[in-house]
Amino acid sequence: MTRHTRSGDAERTDIDLALFGALGDLSRRKLFPALYQLDREGLLHDDTRLLGLARQDIDQEAFRERIHGSLKEYVKSSELDDKVVARFLDRLSFLSVDFTTVEGYGAIAEWREQGGQQRPLVVYLAVGASLYGDICRHLEASGSLDEQSRVVVEKPIGYDLESSREVNDAVGAVFPESRVYRIDHYLGKETVQNLIALRFANPLFGTQWNQNHISHVEITVAEKVGIEGRWGYFDEAGQLRDMVQNHLLQLVCLIAMDPPANLDADAIRDEKVKVLKALKPFTDDMIGRDVVRGQYTAGTSDGTSVPGYLEEEGANTRSHTETFVAMKTEVSNWRWAGVPFYLRTGKRMPEKLSQIVIHFRQQPHYIFDPDQRALAANKLIIRLQPEEGIRLEVLTKDSGLDKGMRLRRGPLHLDFNSAFPKARIPDAYERLLLEVMKGQQYLFVRRDEVEHAWHWCDELIATWQDRDEPPRRYPAGSWGPVASIAMITQDGRSWYEDY
Numbered sequence: 001m002t003r004h005t006r007s008g009d010a011e012r013t014d015i016d017l018a019l020f021g022a023l024g025d026l027s028r029r030k031l032f033p034a035l036y037q038l039d040r041e042g043l044l045h046d047d048t049r050l051l052g053l054a055r056q057d058i059d060q061e062a063f064r065e066r067i068h069g070s071l072k073e074y075v076k077s078s079e080l081d082d083k084v085v086a087r088f089l090d091r092l093s094f095l096s097v098d099f100t101t102v103e104g105y106g107a108i109a110e111w112r113e114q115g116g117q118q119r120p121l122v123v124y125l126a127v128g129a130s131l132y133g134d135i136c137r138h139l140e141a142s143g144s145l146d147e148q149s150r151v152v153v154e155k156p157i158g159y160d161l162e163s164s165r166e167v168n169d170a171v172g173a174v175f176p177e178s179r180v181y182r183i184d185h186y187l188g189k190e191t192v193q194n195l196i197a198l199r200f201a202n203p204l205f206g207t208q209w210n211q212n213h214i215s216h217v218e219i220t221v222a223e224k225v226g227i228e229g230r231w232g233y234f235d236e237a238g239q240l241r242d243m244v245q246n247h248l249l250q251l252v253c254l255i256a257m258d259p260p261a262n263l264d265a266d267a268i269r270d271e272k273v274k275v276l277k278a279l280k281p282f283t284d285d286m287i288g289r290d291v292v293r294g295q296y297t298a299g300t301s302d303g304t305s306v307p308g309y310l311e312e313e314g315a316n317t318r319s320h321t322e323t324f325v326a327m328k329t330e331v332s333n334w335r336w337a338g339v340p341f342y343l344r345t346g347k348r349m350p351e352k353l354s355q356i357v358i359h360f361r362q363q364p365h366y367i368f369d370p371d372q373r374a375l376a377a378n379k380l381i382i383r384l385q386p387e388e389g390i391r392l393e394v395l396t397k398d399s400g401l402d403k404g405m406r407l408r409r410g411p412l413h414l415d416f417n418s419a420f421p422k423a424r425i426p427d428a429y430e431r432l433l434l435e436v437m438k439g440q441q442y443l444f445v446r447r448d449e450v451e452h453a454w455h456w457c458d459e460l461i462a463t464w465q466d467r468d469e470p471p472r473r474y475p476a477g478s479w480g481p482v483a484s485i486a487m488i489t490q491d492g493r494s495w496y497e498d499y
């Protein structure tokens with residue numbers, strides 16, 4: 001078993017991994033490339049075995065060929081090492097199973113036995129949530145599990161609070177919470193984890209992190225892509241369920257939470273739950289003023305014409321599903337009362353950009369040029385992607401004999417790529433898979449977090465539905481509906497645009 005230390009060192013953990021949905025998009029694009037990278041970094045135990053499961057009836061060789069193809073497509077050629085590729089492919093086996101019937105599951109127990117020694121089984125469910133219950137039950141019934149087995153489940157966990165409870169109940173009937181790993185891949189991103197280090201390792205920020213010193217917080221998660229051929233899924237969900245319920249609310253939690261007593265998973269997750277419980281519910285009049293829903297129309301992306309949402313393949317041309325949301329919310333507690341959190345996320349924006357901007361308050365008494373007053377506040381910009389880094393905007397005197405005491409805004413900049421040039425920034429799934437293997441849950445979402453997040457979103461969606469308003473249009477390649485700019489300017493502020 002793994003010995004975990006606070007410095008992150010861990011012996012390589014010997015596990016068996018059973019990947020359900022091994023021929024799907026997520027496995028191809030993310031999971032196999034991430035597992036390969038772990039092997040390349042020497043983080044997979046020599047004896048670790050990987051079993052792919054899907055419906056298609058293909059043999060071992062064809063499976064390995066497919067996975068080799070995925071590595072060639074999704075791993076940089078400079079990172080493909082023939083020796084490691086051969087070793088990695090050698091770990092793979094494949095089983096064709098219909099996940100909905102118990103018959104095929106006996107072969108999984110046999111594969112476990114062939115492996116000889118008793119190593120923990122990690123079950124990764126890279127399939128739709130409607131299959132989670134069947135898979136867990138059949139695994140148990142076929143004797144494939146023991147008290148060390150753990151399960152990894154993908155988002156979305158349901159469609160609303162009620163359906164998420166059904167999914168969690170079905171998984172929980174077989175696996176106790178301490179062995180359930182709910183993925184939110186944003187928690188695996190390097191800079192997101194850095195939020196914990198930044199806030200709780202630096203006294204400078206620790207003492208300033210509250211409503212006395214911070215005027216407002218901005219979170220932007222802009223995507224350049226549209227819905228990528230996923231109309232069926234996306235139109236049911238919309239951007240609120242697809243991005244806000246999980247990724248953006250997790251970011252809010254990490255910014256707003258109180259310091260945990262230690263770095264144990266439950267200490268961190270207890271604090272996150274308190275934030276979710278303190279999110280201010282939206283009333284009908286707040287929705288009209290503080291929330292903007294948008295849907296993209298035809299426009300351009302990287303200079304090329306792209307269709308609008310309603311012209312995407314498979315579209316229902318009357319859909320009111322939102323592809324953009326901007327909102328002002330608040331965490332109603334002593335630390336944050338009166339501090340707006342402005343969130344926005346959308347598809348088909350001009351660029352892929354995820355960043356958090358912490359706006360500090362101005363000095364209580366201002367003594368410089370009145371024309372420069374708007375400049376006079378520090379900002380902390382935490383860039384999640386691309387070009388991960390942290391920048392603190394500070395004010396200094398503009399140099400030159402003729403400048404008097406004119407102020408100049410300048411950055412104290414920590415760009416991870418240039419500060420740590422040899423360190424490859426791992427993909428989120430690499431970090432998350434490694435933590436599952438080590439049996440560490442702090443980067444995974446606990447059931448009550450999911451449920452509080454759904455509760456808050458469900459109330460918002462119910463009010464939207466009562467209002468029955470169509471989303472506002474924005475052309476693909478823009479920063480969203482004009483109303484999202486008006487929403488923040490009504491408070492005398494603007495979205496941070498120094499990209």
Ligand SMILES: NC(=O)C1=CN([C@@H]2O[C@H](COP(=O)(O)OP(=O)(O)OC[C@H]3O[C@@H](n4cnc5c(N)ncnc54)[C@H](OP(=O)(O)O)[C@@H]3O)[C@@H](O)[C@H]2O)C=CC1
Pocket residue numbers: 020021022023024025026027053054055056097098099100125126127128129131154155156
């Ligand atoms: N794709 C992505 O980028 C992301 C996906 N997710 C989540 O990950 C999960 C998987 O998504 P994705 O990879 O896109 O899905 P896909 O539809 O691309 O893949 C599904 C996989 O499951 C297998 N499968 C489905 N039903 C059965 C069945 N009854 N019996 C056996 N095998 C079955 C398919 O096998 P076969 O090919 O043989 O039919 C296929 O390998 C979903 O929950 C999704 O929401 C989350 C975040 C991002």
Ligand SMILES: O=C1O[C@H](COP(=O)(O)O)[C@@H](O)[C@H](O)[C@H]1O
Pocket residue numbers: 185223242243354
């Ligand atoms: O979970 C999801 O995330 C992606 C965006 O992830 P990122 O790591 O590229 O920022 C989003 O496109 C997708 O719709 C959503 O399901």
